[in-house]
Amino acid sequence: MIRLKNFLYLKDLSKNQIDELLNLSDHYLNSNPPHEFQNLLSNQSIASLFFEPSTRTSASFQVAAKRLGAETIIIDEKKSSATKGETILDTIRNLEAMGVKAFIIRTGDTNLFNPLINDVGPNTHLISAGESSISHPTQGLLDLLTIRQEKDSFEDLKVVIMGDISHSRVARSLAEGLEIMNTGNVTLVSPVEFKPEMSSFPNAKHENDPKKGLSDADVIVALRVQKERIESTESSLSLEQYSNEYQLSEDKLALCKPNAIVMHPGPMNRGIEISDQVADGKQSVILKQVENGVAVRMAVLTQILKQ
Ligand code: CP
Numbered sequence: 001m002i003r004l005k006n007f008l009y010l011k012d013l014s015k016n017q018i019d020e021l022l023n024l025s026d027h028y029l030n031s032n033p034p035h036e037f038q039n040l041l042s043n044q045s046i047a048s049l050f051f052e053p054s055t056r057t058s059a060s061f062q063v064a065a066k067r068l069g070a071e072t073i074i075i076d077e078k079k080s081s082a083t084k085g086e087t088i089l090d091t092i093r094n095l096e097a098m099g100v101k102a103f104i105i106r107t108g109d110t111n112l113f114n115p116l117i118n119d120v121g122p123n124t125h126l127i128s129a130g131e132s133s134i135s136h137p138t139q140g141l142l143d144l145l146t147i148r149q150e151k152d153s154f155e156d157l158k159v160v161i162m163g164d165i166s167h168s169r170v171a172r173s174l175a176e177g178l179e180i181m182n183t184g185n186v187t188l189v190s191p192v193e194f195k196p197e198m199s200s201f202p203n204a205k206h207e208n209d210p211k212k213g214l215s216d217a218d219v220i221v222a223l224r225v226q227k228e229r230i231e232s233t234e235s236s237l238s239l240e241q242y243s244n245e246y247q248l249s250e251d252k253l254a255l256c257k258p259n260a261i262v263m264h265p266g267p268m269n270r271g272i273e274i275s276d277q278v279a280d281g282k283q284s285v286i287l288k289q290v291e292n293g294v295a296v297r298m299a300v301l302t303q304i305l306k307q
Contacts (some may be wrong), residue, residue, distance in 0.1 A: 042069035066295035140173030154181040163223030189213035
């Protein structure tokens with residue numbers, strides 16, 4: 001297994017590296033009891049710095065670190081010395097001085113990681129827990145794991161990503177991963193207001209019409225409308241219009257293959273991008289994604305930190 005220094009973008013990985021991480025994630029999922037991994041990262045300290053809200057990613061990294069025997073230091077930005085003007089680099093340098101080796105960072109800043117990777121110590125690892133609308137690599141990896149568990153091969157699949165794609169780091173990382181895995185058909189479905197720059201999705205096609213886009217899909221990934229990233233003047237589309245036309249409801253799901261799976265990275269806005277019936281229905285693998293998130297984050301932490 002090739003060691004990674006940082007974990008920031010799925011596009012930096014090869015297919016072999018992704019396969020190895022997915023295999024290791026499956027190994028963690030299939031091993032019982034989980035305590036046998038308690039020594040893998042014992043004596044390792046990991047810091048968690050979230051500058052944007054999170055439930056799933058922050059909690060699952062903590063669970064993953066604990067299952068591997070590592071200590072997690074949680075820096076709450078609002079109660080930290082960042083509020084007194086300390087830069088993130090100074091925060092990292094101080095924690096490095098205490099022996100922290102890995103930093104799990106969520107940021108809304110698109111210009112944070114690239115300077116940081118050159119400024120931190122040679123034995124310090126940076127792991128992205130979500131970077132603005134650019135990248136969410138562990139989410140992309142857990143999405144790939146979920147698809148691989150449910151479907152035979154990526155090559156023959158039609159994967160539809162539907163919703164607010166222009167603001168979505170989840171869509172970008174998943175599309176990067178699907179391209180590396182040679183997925184046959186990746187279709188982005190959204191109104192023009194949420195259509196991304198297609199140069200970020202070189203192997204995907206875009207479809208405005210959900211009926212055409214969803215036809216014969218094997219996998220549907222519904223995305224949240226990111227109200228917090230939309231300037232009030234940016235979109236002329238109301239949430240009511242959006243949900244009338246694009247909500248993943250039972251009638252839209254019926255356009256997909258009968259064995260299609262429904263995914264959503266969370267948090268869900270029920271009744272806007274997805275109906276209760278579909279979110280909780282028998283084709284939904286949304287909570288399976290969450291379970292997979294712990295295993296994938298265990299795999300990433302082990303791959304980076306295991307001696
Ligand atoms: N999927 C995801 O990133 O969820 P959180 O924002 O709750 O971490």
